[in-house]
Amino acid sequence: MPLLRTNTADKFIVDRRKTHRNSDVSRAVKHTRDRLSQRSGSPAFDRELLKLHARAIVTGASAIPLLVLVIAAAGLLGGMGGTILSWALVTVTCYTGIALFARSIDKADTARIELAATKRNFLILHSLSGLCWAYLASLGCGECQVEQFPVIKAVVLLLAMAATAIIASSLRGALVATFAAPVIVYGVVGARYWMPVEATMIGLLAISLPFFAYVAGHLNRSALMLLSFRREKDGLIAELETAKSMSDEARRRAEEANLAKSRFLASMSHELRTPLNAILGFSEVMSNEVLGQIQNTTYKEYARDIHDSGRHLLDLINEILDLSRIEAGRYQLNEEPVSLLDVVEECCHLMELRARNKDLRIVQQFEASLPRLFADERAIRQIALNLISNAVKFTPAGGEIVVKVGWTAGGGQYVSVADDGPGIPPDEIPVVLSAFGQGSIAIKSAEQGTGLGLPIVQGLLAMHGGEFQLNSKLREGTEAIAIFPRGRVMEDMPALPTLPLRAVASGGRRR
Known part of the structure; x- marks a missing residue:
């Protein structure tokens, strides 16, 4: 027989074709999205960007000082003497001051950060480090007799510029504040000789500064997007925790209600069945006139109606109990x-x-x-x-x-x-x-x-x-x-073969 398609339905009547949305949840989600739609310029995001900038400086605090030490060692080998050592000492001191200030900002509470003062202090410190690089750009090396010394200075400035663009990308203007003066000083010093190599390096540095500023801007936007995602994650986690707590509370109440229902059914099953059995028995005795005839036929019909109503009520109680046991998983199959x-x-x-x-x-x-x-x-x-x-x-x-x-x-x-x-x-x-x-x-x-x-x-x-x-x-x-x-479905087992009586008897003697 071909089977017809199933028409299934949930036990609870729910029209799944319509979307039901909780108004409170909708308002919470809208509020979260509005909050997450903030961009650069809002105090909360700017403080987070300053925290990111401080953390990046603390993490990469040894990168540029290490480059400075390598340059100082090369200068000593080239015969620059105390000049390069003085520059290295001042430069490392400036970057140490930046790292200490960044560490203090990194450890501070985000809400307590003074936005304008912190940004101003960072830019001042970066400008001071830029003066150190400008001093390096102004140095000459008559003693070392290296013809390509301007090229070496330009390469060093490019390396420092690239490292700063990566480390200080979270603070807008930090790269320009650091390397605007070194590029200008290098151009002024190189313009006095105006050799092809110096001109090429001046042009390269002049192009590199806006290029690295553009790269730093892209990194800044990436950091801003990272903050948006992090805030969105925090908001969703908060909403999930709220929903979980509400779900736990609802589950606890449902369990209590289910336990109360089970206790009620167990109690009422006994309390209702006991008088119902008496009602059914006595009404049946009366309707069948076991103890004598009932002269009034109306009373006899009433007794029959009482018996039928009691039977219906007993069937209802039995079905409710069966359904509750099935739903609770307590119906035992034999x-x-x-x-x-x-x-x-x-x-x-x-x-x-x-x-x-x-x-x-x-x-x-x-x-x-x-x-x-x-x-x-x-x-x-x-x-x-x-x-x-x-x-x-x-x-x-x-x-x-x-x-x-x-x-x-x-x-x-x-x-x-x-x-x-x-x-x-x-x-x-x-x-x-x-x-x-x-x-x-x-x-x-x-x-x-x-x-x-x-x-x-x-x-x-x-x-x-x-x-x-x-x-x-x-x-x-x-x-x-x-x-x-x-x-x-149980498969039919094949019947056991029947042996002749003589074979059974002989088998018994062999035993």
Whole structure:
């Protein structure tokens, strides 16, 4: 039999086609995005950039002093004497002062940094270091007799410029404040000789300064983007922590509510069943006139109504308890080999009287033989009874109910119950599959019900690893299909060979 497509629905009625957004969360996200959209010029970002600048100087504090020492050692070897040593001492002192000031800013609280004063002090310190490089650019080397000494100075300035562009990129203007004076001094000194080499180096330095300033600007924008990402990460982490705390609180309350519900059901199960049993027993005795005739027929009808209402209430309590145990995962399956054909056939016989009273006909279409299922017989009986009972409730007088049992296309087994009742509108199928849910047509035309039959069927099938399908067309009928997976089907074992009596006896003597 070809299986129809599943119409699944959540236990809780949720229209997933519509987006539901929490207004508080939306406002928080918008506020965070507005805050993160800030760019350079806002005090918060400028302070962060100053912190980045200070951290970069502290991290690379030994780079330029090391270059200065290498230049001083080369100058001593070249015969420049105390001049180069004096320059090296002053330059290292300037960079030491920058590193100490940067360390103090790096350790300070970001919110307490004086923005204008800190930026001004950094630029002053960088300008002082620039004067040291300008002094180097003005030096000559008559004693060392090196013809390419201007080229060497230009290369040293380029190296120092490149290192400063990388280290001081977080502070705008730091590169120009440091190397504007050295480039000008180098140009003035070289213009006195105006040799081709000096002219080339002057042009190279003049081009290199704006180029490295452009590179430093790109690095500055990268640092700004890094700060934006970091702030966004911090904001998202804060929102996640808030959502987690709210989720934990909601989960704690849900657990408390679930525990209270379990305690309530356990208590009310006993408290309600005890008086209900008395009501059912006494009302049955009265309606059957066991202790004597009731002269007033109205009282007799009342006793019968009391018995029917009590029976309905007891069924409702039992179904609520079954559904709560299934949802809580406390429903214990007593699995054993079960014949699906026998159980469904027995359920059809049990419902035969109710169907006959409504002038309904139950048609059984079973496979000739089916292997057993490894399942809970009580659960299978409850599934079949719920499906057939629903069909009896919703089928009008003179209708027909078709009950099928057979193989699925995947090698499993199924139970199908189809009726020619009013059917269910497509938009009401999720309602019907939810707890206590009933369709509008069923409410008007069917008998009184609890609305828990199909959710219990879904839960019991899920515990067996099965699937439930509900297919319906308005005014044409409904088909409910309970599918058990292939893994539940037990294979028939081959029969043991029977030995002749003489062989068995001889085998016994050999022992």
